[in-house]
Amino acid sequence: MTIATHIATFLEKSSWIRKMFEEGARLKAIHGAENVFDFSLGNPYMQPPETFKEKLKAIADSEQIGAHAYMPNPGYPFVRQSVAQYLKKEHNADITENEVLMTCGAAGGLNVILKTILDPGDEVITPAPYFVEYGFYADNHGGTLKTVQTHPDFTLDLDAIEKAITNKTKAVLINSPNNPTGQVYSKESIDRLGEILSRKSRELDRTIYLLSDEPYRKIVFDGTRVPSIFAAYPNSLVVTSYSKDLSIPGERIGFIAINPEAQYKTDLVSGMALANRILGFVNAPALMQRLVAELQSESVDISHYARKRELLCNGLRDCGYDFVKPPGTFYLFPRSPIADDVKFVQALQDELILAVPGSGFGGPGHIRLAFCVDDQTIADAMPGFEKAIRKFK
Amino acid sequence: MTIATHIATFLEKSSWIRKMFEEGARLKAIHGAENVFDFSLGNPYMQPPETFKEKLKAIADSEQIGAHAYMPNPGYPFVRQSVAQYLKKEHNADITENEVLMTCGAAGGLNVILKTILDPGDEVITPAPYFVEYGFYADNHGGTLKTVQTHPDFTLDLDAIEKAITNKTKAVLINSPNNPTGQVYSKESIDRLGEILSRKSRELDRTIYLLSDEPYRKIVFDGTRVPSIFAAYPNSLVVTSYSKDLSIPGERIGFIAINPEAQYKTDLVSGMALANRILGFVNAPALMQRLVAELQSESVDISHYARKRELLCNGLRDCGYDFVKPPGTFYLFPRSPIADDVKFVQALQDELILAVPGSGFGGPGHIRLAFCVDDQTIADAMPGFEKAIRKFK
Numbered sequence: 112m113t114i115a116t117h118i119a120t121f122l123e124k125s126s127w128i129r130k131m132f133e134e135g136a137r138l139k140a141i142h143g144a145e146n147v148f149d150f151s152l153g154n155p156y157m158q159p160p161e162t163f164k165e166k167l168k169a170i171a172d173s174e175q176i177g178a179h180a181y182m183p184n185p186g187y188p189f190v191r192q193s194v195a196q197y198l199k200k201e202h203n204a205d206i207t208e209n210e211v212l213m214t215c216g217a218a219g220g221l222n223v224i225l226k227t228i229l230d231p232g233d234e235v236i237t238p239a240p241y242f243v244e245y246g247f248y249a250d251n252h253g254g255t256l257k258t259v260q261t262h263p264d265f266t267l268d269l270d271a272i273e274k275a276i277t278n279k280t281k282a283v284l285i286n287s288p289n290n291p292t293g294q295v296y297s298k299e300s301i302d303r304l305g306e307i308l309s310r311k312s313r314e315l316d317r318t319i320y321l322l323s324d325e326p327y328r329k330i331v332f333d334g335t336r337v338p339s340i341f342a343a344y345p346n347s348l349v350v351t352s353y354s355k356d357l358s359i360p361g362e363r364i365g366f367i368a369i370n371p372e373a374q375y376k377t378d379l380v381s382g383m384a385l386a387n388r389i390l391g392f393v394n395a396p397a398l399m400q401r402l403v404a405e406l407q408s409e410s411v412d413i414s415h416y417a418r419k420r421e422l423l424c425n426g427l428r429d430c431g432y433d434f435v436k437p438p439g440t441f442y443l444f445p446r447s448p449i450a451d452d453v454k455f456v457q458a459l460q461d462e463l464i465l466a467v468p469g470s471g472f473g474g475p476g477h478i479r480l481a482f483c484v485d486d487q488t489i490a491d492a493m494p495g496f497e498k499a500i501r502k503f504k
Numbered sequence: 505m506t507i508a509t510h511i512a513t514f515l516e517k518s519s520w521i522r523k524m525f526e527e528g529a530r531l532k533a534i535h536g537a538e539n540v541f542d543f544s545l546g547n548p549y550m551q552p553p554e555t556f557k558e559k560l561k562a563i564a565d566s567e568q569i570g571a572h573a574y575m576p577n578p579g580y581p582f583v584r585q586s587v588a589q590y591l592k593k594e595h596n597a598d599i600t601e602n603e604v605l606m607t608c609g610a611a612g613g614l615n616v617i618l619k620t621i622l623d624p625g626d627e628v629i630t631p632a633p634y635f636v637e638y639g640f641y642a643d644n645h646g647g648t649l650k651t652v653q654t655h656p657d658f659t660l661d662l663d664a665i666e667k668a669i670t671n672k673t674k675a676v677l678i679n680s681p682n683n684p685t686g687q688v689y690s691k692e693s694i695d696r697l698g699e700i701l702s703r704k705s706r707e708l709d710r711t712i713y714l715l716s717d718e719p720y721r722k723i724v725f726d727g728t729r730v731p732s733i734f735a736a737y738p739n740s741l742v743v744t745s746y747s748k749d750l751s752i753p754g755e756r757i758g759f760i761a762i763n764p765e766a767q768y769k770t771d772l773v774s775g776m777a778l779a780n781r782i783l784g785f786v787n788a789p790a791l792m793q794r795l796v797a798e799l800q801s802e803s804v805d806i807s808h809y810a811r812k813r814e815l816l817c818n819g820l821r822d823c824g825y826d827f828v829k830p831p832g833t834f835y836l837f838p839r840s841p842i843a844d845d846v847k848f849v850q851a852l853q854d855e856l857i858l859a860v861p862g863s864g865f866g867g868p869g870h871i872r873l874a875f876c877v878d879d880q881t882i883a884d885a886m887p888g889f890e891k892a893i894r895k896f897k
Binding site (some may be wrong): 113114115118119125152154158164167168170176178179216218220221222223226227229247358359361362363375378379381385386389391393394395396 | 506507508509510511512514515518545547548551552557560561563564565569570571572573574575608609611612613614615616619620621622623637640641644645711751752753754755756767768771772774775778779781782783784785786787788789790791792
């Protein structure tokens with residue numbers, strides 16, 4: 112064996128999903144990319160907002176000395192101040208630059224947090240369906256991911272979470288608005304989750320962290336508000352990125368924010384600064400830090416995603432699909448008409464529609480459709496969606 | 505304990521070096537930063553080349569759709585092509601885009617490689633003095649760093665390396681031009697190292713990789729050439745960044761190049777693409793990828809570093825310091841006049857000179873001076889350097 116056994120196993124395990132993506136690429140090569148309806152990727156099709164482009168030009172034109180040099184590992188103090196100021200209002204908490212650490216996106220941030228808190232064998236609980244990369248992130252740092260099914264409407268099953276907590280639990284990781292389901296957890300459920308964690312921490316005499324991965328916080332519809340975890344539970348951290356709300360996922364910029372009320376905050380902050388460095392991130396990209404400092408309240412025009420959601424939901428409902436209308440994100444997670452979601456995804460491929468099986472997100476019997484595509488793609492795909500479901504219904 | 509035991513231990517172990525940096529900050533606060541001679545940081549003082557600024561403006565002005573979106577995890581194919589084309593000449597090897605993976609700097613690249621190749625308990629051998637972060641990088645992925653002292657002039661002790669290779673050795677990691685010594689390993693020594701690794705791989709029936717960390721490759725003096733490892737040994741990888749030669753360390757951009765002759769190349773390439781993703785890098789920052797694609801032959805004006813090297817070496821020689829004149833990098837690693845290098849660094853602090861003890865680089869009895877500072881700092885620090893050495897000589 113020339114590469115690590117672990118990595119070889121991962122490669123083998125994920126080969127089925129790779130094959131599916133390869134099939135998508137093959138279909139595009141045969142039929143032309145414009146004739147394939149690709150709902151498989153969470154790669155925002157929208158351009159970054161105009162203000163992003165203006166600020167980028169301004170930075171490119173400035174002659175500031177040392178603008179691309181190293182800065183403290185947690186990021187430029189002025190950038191962290193700007194983020195803190197925004198968060199103060201958003202989370203109604205007394206957040207300062209000392210509670211903010213700039214990261215290489217949310218994926219980078221989650222790895223930094225888990226490296227900082229996980230001892231070998233520690234467990235991280237996450238509600239399923241879930242973003243499967245979480246399993247890798249926990250494993251990277253000697254931990255194990257433990258999934259707990261949500262209710263059929265993808266809301267939190269708090270009793271199940273409480274039962275899953277053991278003396279190995281180090282964190283509960285939630286993602287709301289959720290990829291792949293689009294669900295947003297209510298304030299009531301977050302508050303109850305906080306109570307459960309407080310009680311279990313006392314019972315087990317163990318610090319349990321609540322981690323909230325929130326890259327879709329700004330992508331919500333019909334006046335939905337994403338509740339803050341900070342009010343619900345002291346030992347909590349928010350991690351997020353600007354990938355989705357500014358449509359810049361390739362740039363790898365995000366941050367971690369620590370609850371100002373967290374115990375042992377100093378250890379956490381020092382540990383995360385160290386972890387950020389030794390994991391090889393060193394610091395979040397300098398130029399993007401400068402940019403986002405000035406774009407705290409910005410986002411792409413969410414009304415476009417709202418319109419696409421209507422188009423897709425209305426279309427699929429008319430075809431007979433069953434789903435929970437997502438209050439946030441640009442994902443829809445309809446039930447597959449047959450239990451075998453991989454087989455149904457193949458049936459969609461026959462109609463030149465690319466989707467991802469729910470099995471790939473710990474949610475078998477469903478498919479994930481990313482509607483960050485243009486309106487025409489949604490409209491043009493409808494006959495195919497209808498034809499595919501008719502095969503089985 | 506609220507954070508991982510491992511991280512807490514790291515924090516405690518590195519507290520002495522943090523205290524030293526804090527003392528430097530304290531001195532700057534008292535005396536004014538302009539009155540403190542800071543040779544402690546490898547943060548290039550030079551501005552990026554003019555072409556960098558021009559290309560950045562061009563990218564900011566362009567209206568290219570999707571310029572900040574996700575791309576394949578290993579990086580844009582056109583960027584990897586551009587890097588490959590440059591490497592083809594530089595290494596005289598048949599490198600294509602398929603052998604290049606863009607990374608978040610060399611630190612990111614090294615973590616990606618080690619994640620891909622290390623099984624638990626595997627050893628990575630590195631010649632000391634060395635960049636201490638290597639220890640963390642190996643540890644991140646279940647491995648152990650094993651250091652082998654170089655000769656007193658910091659050239660490779662090949663017999664010692666050969667003796668250190670066991671059936672746990674997975675890689676030998678070299679860094680030439682070297683941080684902290686500035687030494688460049690000769691073609692002869694690299695060729696012999698390749699022979700040793702070939703022989704030992706056969707003897708132990710085990711793939712052993714040669715990894716070369718080369719961020720200072722372009723920062724060499726007096727016509728020094730850094731030999732390519734690719735000609736010397738097939739199972740070899742180069743990892744580097746644009747941090748030092750373009751003066752953009754805050755931007756986190758670099759790459760991994762695999763020897764086209766490496767065995768199991770496909771596994772390595774797939775494994776590294778996966779590792780890049782799951783470690784949370786996902787991909788190297790998009791905008792910086794686009795930039796460096798057009799700057800392959802660029803660098804800051806190295807003659808400035810050559811001049812500073814002369815200034816520092818001549819000045820210190822006149823004061824009675826003993827050192828190996830570095831053929832590359834912007835570091836000088838003089839012998840401390842006393843065995844206790846930490847004590848000597850404190851004596852330098854009394855003269856408002858900041859240096860790093862060699863102990864921090866596995867090279868006790870030395871100090872590291874980073875001469876990426878302006879000429880005046882070097883000149884003005886000389887009386888202090890002289891006063892400090894006189895205390896002990």
